[in-house]
Amino acid sequence: MTGLRLEGRVIYQLDPATFFDSDGDGSGDLQGVLRHLDHVRAVGADTIWLQPFYVSPYLDGGYDVVDHCGVSARFGTMADFEELVERCHQLGLAVLVELVVQHTSTDHPWFRAARADPASPYRDFYVWAAEPGDDPVVSEPVFPGVEDSIWEYDEVAGMYYRHAFYRHEADLNVGHPAVRAEIGKIIRFWLERGVDGFRVDAVPYMVRQAAVEDGRDDGYWFLTELCAAAGDAPLMGEVDAPPEQYRDYFGAGDRLHAVLDFWVNNLLFLALARGDAEPLRRALHQQPEPPRNGTYVNWLRNHDELDLERLEPNERDEVLATFAPEEEMRAFGRGIRRRLAPMLGDERRIAAAQAVIEALPGVPVVRYGDEIGMGDDLSLPDRAAVRTPMQWSDDENAGFSKARPEFVEPAPIEAGRxxxxxxxxxxxxxxxxxxxxxxxxxxxxxRELGPLPMRRCEAIPFEARSVLGVLHHRDHDAVLMLVNLCPDEVQVQTQYAVQADLLADRTYASAADGEIQLAGYGYRWLRVQPDG
Structure with missing residues (x-):
């Protein structure tokens, strides 16, 4: 699938570790993913995003990488991976994998060589300091309360190394030419094995580090280089940054091809908390238009905490009070460590939230388990609460594994709603x-509607504030997507001539006269004439 364009596609995000255990050892694996590709297709997605399966001590869900070009034995073999990619392509599924190069595990051979010998060429692969102090890239730990500093003293090296994330993950100096050469090798390695694109981890930190070494273009030159290394394979970047910075991450279509949109994600949850579509309309109005070959990626929940840093403090407090009223539901003083279903409760409301994601311009993501309304396990620490195994059936271990229950870790959710x-x-x-x-x-x-780009859509206000309306203009008609964010039935009036109902949460009376009914948490997609 060379030359893959993400626009018009739907992504299914899964973690091989918690999707399905094919060999009965208690942990998910690549063969387990292969066996359940029929489920991904049944959901309707045409792209899978695989979380890390690389060689790793697995102290951070595999994001602490020891070998970027190796498959961990816990997940299988390289042959298993190649078979999975081949089968995905046979089914019309594109494959995105993680590019985790902001840091490495401290067990990585590069770091071991760097700490052991100050003359080693690998010493310059990392960020060191004689004494801890202020840093232009990272101002404070990403995980406050878990880490109290961004610096860790290494007794062998006799220096401090920087870690934006965990102390067992040392930050790479991506501004160093030799590091960038290695990143290019990693990209080419996976492209040669059939990968269609990459989800790039922790992008803003790498841009800022690149600027430390070379201040050209405020460090965004690093993304231009990364894009060139990837060729025609798309780069989907994790960019938790203010929306006014998004244009810099896209460039002229020569940097990131897709931005994971934390701005819209945060305001979506504010809208859900209020039962008011205004925050979402505001988000869409303030969001910069991407370049022609660029797009945004929208999701409800992912594998991390629901990070609410894009909200104003009073807005964040409002969302926390609504969806995480107890302290054990919160994480790192800024977010929520719950899955979607326990936060929203009502199944109609969960479906409405999914309808919002599918209605927004850009690329929607469905995270494994959210399509059935899986819950969380708050007895697990931090982000592990939302990383429990897929619930395939009511059999032992939720049908995830045939191992004895005591060997399945984390355990599936076995009690409660x-x-x-x-x-x-x-x-x-x-x-x-x-x-x-x-x-x-x-x-x-x-998916049948095809690409719905931001440059051809508009957010429509209604007198009923709970109704989100997104009008997508197409060549010969338009699609009006409506979602009611409150539990009360509403009726809205549209100026557009309604031609047909495309999809709805239930059967409704005809909207030919422009009067549109929506049930509580209802949704309705209509084909309309955009000129009224």
């Missing part, structure tokens, strides 16, 4: 009107 006995794929596949069936309908309809 979101226990596997109550929430699982097998049950919802057979039940009309289930959350799985509704999400699949939304995803499949979205």
């Amino acid at each position: 979101y226990a596997a006995a109550r929430v699982n794929v097998a049950d919802q596949e057979l039940r009309p009107g289930s959350l799985l069936s509704r999400v699949s309908q939304l995803v499949q309809q979205r």
Whole structure:
């Protein structure tokens, strides 16, 4: 799938470690992903985003990499990976993998060589200081309360090394030419094995580090180089930054091809908390238009905490009070460590939130388990609460593994409202009107509509403030996507001539006269004449 364009596609994000255990050792693996590609296709996605499967001590979900070009034995072999990619392509699925090069594990051979010998060429691969102090790249630990400093003293090196994230993850000096050469090798290695594109981890930190070494273009030259190394493979960047900076990350289409949009994500949860679409309309109005070959990526929840740093303090407090009223539900003083379903509760509301993601311009993401309304395990530390195994059935270990339960870690959710006995794929596949069936309908309809770029859409206000309206202009018609964010039934009036209902949460009366009914947490997609 060379020359893959993300616009018009739907991404399914999964962690091989928690998707399916094919060999009964208690941990998910690549063969487990391969065996359940039919589920990804049934959901309607045409792209999978694989979280790390590289060689790693696995102290940070595999983001602490020891070998960027190796498959960890816990996940299988390189042959397993190549078989997975081949099968994905046979099914029409593109494959995105993680490019984790802001840091390495401190067990990485580069770091071991760097700490052992000050004359080693690898010493310059990392960021060192004789004494801890202020840093132009990282002002404070990413995980306050877990790490109290960005500096860690290494007794062998006799110096401090910087770590924006955990102390077992040393920051790479990506401004150094030899480091960038190694990154290029990593990119080419995976492209040669059939990978279609990359999700680039921790992008802003790398841009700032590049600027320390070479101040050209405030360090964004690093992304131009990265894009050139990737050729026609798309780069999807993790960019938790203010929206006014997005244009710099896109460049003229020669840097990132897609930006994971934390701005819209944050204001989406503010809108959900208020039952008011205004924050989302504001987000879309203030969001810079991407270049022609660029797009935004939208999601509800991911594998990390729900980071609310883009909100004003009073807005953040409002979202926390609504969706994380107890301290154990919060993380790092800035976010929420819960899955989507426990936050929203009502299955109609969960479906409405999924309808919002599918209605927004850009590329939607469905995270494994959210299509069935999986819950979280708050007894697990930090972000591990939202990283429990996929619930395939009501069998032992949620159908995830045939290992003895004591060997499955983390364990599936077995108690409460979101226990596997109550929430699982097998049950919802057979039940009309289930959350799985509704999400699949939304995803499949979205894909049938094709690309819905931001430059051809507008957010429509209604007198009923709870209704989000997004009008997508196409060549000969337009699609009006409506979602009601409150539990009360509403009626809205549109000036556009309605031609047909494309999708709705239930059967509604005709909207030919421009009067549109929406149930509580209802959604409705209509084909309209944009000129009224």
